[in-house]
Each structure stands twice: as C-alpha cells, then as structure tokens.
Amino acid sequence: MGDQPSITRRGVLVGAGAVAGMFAVGGAAYALEGEDRGLLRPPGAQDEAHFRATCLKCNRxxxxxxxxxxxxxxLEDGLLNWRTPIMDFHRGVCDFCGICEDVCPAGSIAGAHDPAQVIGVAVVDRERCIAWAQGGCQVCVDACPYGAIALDDANRPVVDQAKCNGCGACE
Structure with a gap:
C-alpha cells in the first residue's frame, strides 16, 4: 500500500490556504474594478485605459x-474609479459645453465640445417606464434634444442608437 497517496494534515492545510488565496485574489480584483463596470465618463473620456492612466483625480x-x-x-465604484469623474444624470444633463476639457490639466478629456461624442446610449427600462406599463407618457421623447427617442406603434419609447449620444436629458 506504499504506492497510494495519503492525505496528511499538512496537505489539507496547504490546500485550504490555496483556496483562501484564490478567494482573496478574486475579491481584490472585484474591489479594484467595482460593482458597476458600466460607469459613464465625461464626453471625450471614453477611452477608459487612457483616462485611468492620465486622470489626476483633481476633480477640477x-x-x-x-x-x-x-x-x-x-469606493463602491471600485478602487480604480475612486475619486475619478463619473456622469450622474440625476444631478444634471451634459450639454457638451467642453468646460471639463478646458480645465483638465492632464488632457484626460479631449473633444468634449463636440456633441457627436458618444458618452453612452440610452436604454428604456421597461419595468420602470410608464409608457411601457400603461402608455400615454412621452416625457423622454420631448426631453431628447437630438431626436433619438421616438414612439413606436404602441406609443412606447424606442431609442435610435445612431442619434443618441448619451447626454442624459431623457433620464
């Protein structure tokens, strides 16, 4: 019976340590990236690798x-996103004035004066949208300055992704 491996206390402890180490690495990666990986950046900062490499986190x-x-x-946005600028359309709407680009000392934001820049694309949340639930609402259609949202045959909003630049007016 000398050919069969035996499980030793040391082997169990080494295995448990390896499993704990794998969980720690996975947790660190999750903490670095954050829960929401779809954060929106200011216009002209959509190249995330360039943005993260150059942003000074000065908040200008x-x-x-x-x-x-x-x-x-x-911190809930992740360590890599901590203290970096993130678009929040509950606070206001981006009008592509470009002031964020003008004050950025590192050049992390470029082309913010151009409304052709795409921050993101609007998505209709069918579970929260009044028009999808009962109809009769066209607030987002009226709010969109780029004509990117229209009503379909059932009077429900539909986003034209080619026209939407993610300004946040519909939200």
Whole structure:
C-alpha cells in the first residue's frame, strides 16, 4: 500500500490556504474594478485605459461643470474609479459645453465640445417606464434634444442608437 497517496494534515492545510488565496485574489480584483463596470465618463473620456492612466483625480472637471452632471467616484465604484469623474444624470444633463476639457490639466478629456461624442446610449427600462406599463407618457421623447427617442406603434419609447449620444436629458 506504499504506492497510494495519503492525505496528511499538512496537505489539507496547504490546500485550504490555496483556496483562501484564490478567494482573496478574486475579491481584490472585484474591489479594484467595482460593482458597476458600466460607469459613464465625461464626453471625450471614453477611452477608459487612457483616462485611468492620465486622470489626476483633481476633480477640477466636477467643480467647473455648470450642469453639475459629474460626481466623484466613491469606493463602491471600485478602487480604480475612486475619486475619478463619473456622469450622474440625476444631478444634471451634459450639454457638451467642453468646460471639463478646458480645465483638465492632464488632457484626460479631449473633444468634449463636440456633441457627436458618444458618452453612452440610452436604454428604456421597461419595468420602470410608464409608457411601457400603461402608455400615454412621452416625457423622454420631448426631453431628447437630438431626436433619438421616438414612439413606436404602441406609443412606447424606442431609442435610435445612431442619434443618441448619451447626454442624459431623457433620464
């Protein structure tokens, strides 16, 4: 019976340590990236790798934004996003004034003056949308300055992704 491996106390402890180490690495990766990986950046900062590499986290863009549509990333957004500018359309709407680009000392934001920049694309949340539930609402259609939202045959909003630049007016 000398050919069969035996389970030793040391082997069990080494295995448990390896499993704990794998959980720690996975938890660290999750903490670095954050829960919401779809965070929206200011216009002209959509190249996430360039943005993360150059952003000084000085918050000048947030302070200067006349629409107040930027917020500072918090730890819940992930360590890599902590103290970086994140679009928050509950605070305001981006009008592509470009002031965020003008005050950025590192050049992390480029082309913010151009409404052709795409921050993101609107998505209709069918579970929360009044028009999808009972009809009769067209608030988002009226709010969109780019004509990117229209009503379908059943009077429900539909987003034209080619026209939407993610300004946040519909939200």
């Amino acid at each position: 863009c947030e302070t200067a934004c006349p629409q107040h549509c930027l917020r500072t990333g918090v």
